[in-house]
Amino acid sequence: MxxxxxxxxxxxxxxxxxxxxxxxxxxxxxxxxxxxxxxxGSLIMEGKSIKGSRLIGQPFSDPRYFWGRLSTTSPFPYNSAASSGSNEGALNPNLKQRSQERVNALKQSYTENNRPIPVDLITASASGLDPHITPAAAYYQVPRVAKARRIKEEKVKQLVDRLIENRQFGFLGEPRVNTLLLNQELDRLN
Amino acid sequence: MTIVSWIQIGLYMVALVAFTKPLGMFMARVYQGERTWLHPLLSPLEQFLYRMANIKAEDEMDWKTYAKAALVLNLFGLLMVYALQRLQFMLPFNPAHMLAVPADSAFNTAVSFASNTNWQGYGGETTMSYLTQMFGLGVQNFLSAATGMAVLAAFIRGFAREQSQSLGNFWADLTRTVLYILLPLSLTLSLALVSQGVVQSLQPAQTASLMQPVTDEDGSKIGHQTLPLGPAASQIAIKQLGTNGGGFFNTNSSHPFENPTPLSNFLQMLAILLIPSALCYTFGSMVKDTRQGWAIWLSMTLIFVGALSLTLWAEQQGNPVLSGMGADQQAGLWQSGGNMEGKETRFGIANSALWATATTAASNGSVNSMHDSYTPLGGLGPLWLIQLGEIVFGGVGSGLYGMLVFAIIAVFIAGLMVGRAPEYLGKKIEVFEIKMASLVALIPVLTILGGTAAALLLYAGIRSIQDPGPHGISEVLYAFSSAGNNNGSAFAGLNANTPFYNVTLGLAMLAGRYWIILPVLAIAGSLAAKKRSPVSLGTLPTHTPLFIGWLVGVVVMVGALSFFPALALGPIVEHLMLK
Known part of the structure; x- marks a missing residue:
């Protein structure tokens, strides 16, 4: 032994x-x-200052920007120092309330839009840091963003088209749009 | 389901099959002490390790010595991880100034990483120093995996040898596993992952400005985001290859720094099942009948595909609660649709469901989506795969020895039905083997159901539950299933970082690992000593479709009979409420 x-x-x-x-x-x-x-960390640099990471989402609630997935990180959304999902089951009342609040916010920000809402826009991501939304969720928000910015919808839509990341090699994963990159491009449009 | 989803799943299975034979053959050579193409490079290092530790690789051990060696080494690992966590505040490589981890949590994590469970009661980026991650958790990722594979090698020798008192040398099996199998694969995988954006850096966290500042829960303005870094890729590679599953960050492989792209996701998923799948071939090769290995592989695959189909279908249906609010959950050209709560956009439904199935079939436990937020039936698939005993591919080594024990039980039941003495691979299965095999099948059932029952009866157990109703029961059941079978994934709504859960789940993990290893090695010792009986007309062939179906049936029956009542109270009731 x-x-x-x-x-x-x-x-x-x-x-x-x-x-x-x-x-x-x-x-x-x-x-x-x-x-x-x-x-x-795939940082986005502007001179010496760090404007974020290509891989980590940021919170947006201004109608002039594209909004991302919901985030349940604490104490503020998209807190990349403490990644977290909601972990709530399908029947959890908190989940229902949070999703309903997002639905209301989306509808209030642009009352003319009565189309069904792409599900990723009203659900929280697994990491709470999801940098992407689906192209469907981006297209859904185009009229609102265009109106808030007083620019042509077509112009915003073209920007979304340009920033869609397709499936890797054409078949892996899902098509998506990076909200941080998209919003940074938007600001450059004006 | 979209066609692209099926293509991705099909491609995954093809890749898995393609690697099974070459890697399996390679591992068989390693465990039989033969030279491989890596020997010119690594053999000097291997010999150096033996010399320093005064190990003679050709010294054979009987099953009791083999077990002692394995247990002592695992004890060292456990103590090391515990000590590092308790002392990290005064040790180097702690740029974020992490404090000492509380005793109960440190115990839980130490057991968790020694037993190849990698259950995480803590959040990686907020708890562990870089030193603890590398020196403690990273090392255990290798050693716990290698322990499982070494024990498997000994178990297979029990079938391969005749009238032998010994099962091989644990030190040699462990060292060779690390040097020739785990390290080369991890090196390759981690660099591939870094190329995709997984971080690998010793710098402290970076601060980025937010485009649109937000207010936090207390109403104060937040204008910055802290981007955590660390040596993540090297740890993630081995966490997947060694079916460990412990993440570098809190949300594991759903964190964009841990799993940034669909390619990194595919590679990590492949790594989860790569070694467990290839070990089936190793088994066949070492017992000189590869058909036996493929028969076991097919049995596993059948159960895997069944569970995958259930989860995939259920998740694609979406959540009826959200449909009521006007959500669009249909799969289409520009979205995967389905139940997206707790899932990442880049993975969608198909890659989340496939991962959830793979990680619970293997005792990996890493996640790229939050299982707690799955639909009731979508979560039932992973939960039940764990409860089957982590033998559908299972943990590296541990999955296959678990499945082979079930094969022993299957030939025993078949033998009872036709009135013949049961044999497996020419070895007579007698009272001692069946007693030990029953322990392997029953101990997890006892810890899972007993633990769940205890937690549901005690205030300390109930107050950690997050979700109301039957889903709350599922959370507790999942926790004890995961710990008792060394999986490590969670219905993470349960607040398991309390003294009650840290201690009870810690004990469940200990029982689920070491009380299985001991009877498994005992069976191996007993089988190795036996003669091989010649194949006769009365022999039940164990490579035929009939036997594959029978083995699947036995596994499914034992799993269903043991857990159906508990599942009925959790996910099944919840599913009925969802309509």
């Missing part, structure tokens, strides 16, 4: 060095050289 404990102790320490230090250090080294942008 004594020899087993000694062998276990030494092997454990060596394995800790190998898999806990050398392995991540090697990957970090290669990643920082080969993929520096991706490895450090």
């Amino acid at each position: 004594n020899s087993i404990i000694k062998q276990a102790a030494v092997l454990f320490l060596l394995m800790t060095l190998l898999t806990g230090v050398l392995y991540p250090a090697l990957i970090t080294g290669i990643a920082q050289i080969a993929f520096p942008r991706q490895a450090n």
Whole structure:
């Protein structure tokens, strides 16, 4: 038994060095050289200031911007320091209330739109940081954004068309639009 | 369901099959001590490790010594993770100044990562220092996975050997698993993941300005967002390959820094089932009859596809509550539709349901969507896959030895029905094997149902429940199923980071891992000592469609009989209420 404990102790320490230090250090080294942008959070830079990450969503509620998925992170939506989903079941009254509030907000912000609402616009994402909405949700919001900005719908729609990310290689995942990038482009339009 | 969804699922299955034989063959060579193409590179390192630890790789161990070695090494892992969490505030690589983790939570996490469960009661980005993640959790991702695979190798030798007292050398099996299998695969996968945007950095978190400032719950203005970084990709690669599942960030692989693109998602999903699937071939190869391996593989796949179909269908139906508000949940050209609560846009319904099925079929437990927000029947699929005992592919090593124990039970029942002495792969199945196999089948049932019942009777258990009604029962049932079978995923609405759940789930994880490993090794020891009886007319062939169907039937029956009453109180009632 004594020899087993000694062998276990030494092997454990060596394995800790190998898999806990050398392995991540090697990957970090290669990643920082080969993929520096991706490895450090795919940041959107403007000069020296960080305007967000291409991968992390931001909260929008102004009618002039495209709104993203709901987020239930605490203490404010899209708090990327504490990712979280709602984890509420289909029958949970909180879920119902939150979705209903979003429906109301969408309808109030543009009363002329009576089309059914794409479901991703009234549900919370898994991470609470989803950077994307579906193209359906983007098209749904085009008339509102155009009206709030007093520009032609066609122009906004073209922007959405341009920013749609298709399925990777044509078949992986779902088509989507990055709301942060879309809104940044919108501001550049004016 | 859209055609593209089926194409993605089909492609996934094709990729899985394509890797099964080459990787399975490679692993068989590793466990039989043969040279591989990686030996010129890694053999010196292997020999160096043996020399330092005073290990003689060719020294054979009987099953009791093998078990002792495995347990002692796992104990070291457990203590290390515990100590790191308690002391991280005074240790280096802690740029966010994380405090010491409370004792109950640290115990839970230490057990969780030693037992290959990777249940997470904590939020990664708000609790663990970089040092704890790398030195503690990262290391356990390798060692707990390698422990499972080593035990499997010993179990297979029980069938492959004749009149032998020994099952191999645990140190050698463990070391070879890490060096030749887990490390090379993890290196490749983590770099592929970084290329997609998974972070891998030792910098502290970055601060980004918000385009539109918001007010928080207290009414104060927030104009910035903290973007957490860390050495995530290296840990995520092994978390998937080793069926660990413990995420770097709180929301696991739904977090865009942990799983940013559909390609990173596909690779991670593939990694979840890659080794468990290939081990079926390894098994066939080591017992010199690959048909046996494929028969087991097919049995697993049949159950997998069944559960996947249920979850996929249920999630695509959407949530009737939302339809009432005027939501459009139809799949179309520009949206996947369906029940999108707790799902990410880039994954949609198909990739979320496929992941949920894969991660619960294997005892992985990482998530790319929140299982708690699934429709009742959509959540039933993953829950039941866990309850079957994590043997549909299952954890690396542990899944296959679990399934092989069920194969032993299946030949035993078949033998009873026709009045013949049961045999599996030429080994007589006798009283001792059946006693041990029954333990393997019954212990998880006991911890799951007993734990759930206890939690529902106690205030400490009930007050952590988030959702009202039957869904609340599902949350507790899921927690004990996940812990008792070492899965690690959760219906995360349950606030499990309380002393009550940290301790009870910790004990369930211990029982679910080590009380299974012991009887499994005992069976292996007993089988290895036996002679192989020659195939005769009376032998039940175990590679035929008949046996595959029989094995599936036994697994499903045991799972249904054990858990149907509990499931009826949770997801099934909830489904009826949803209409």
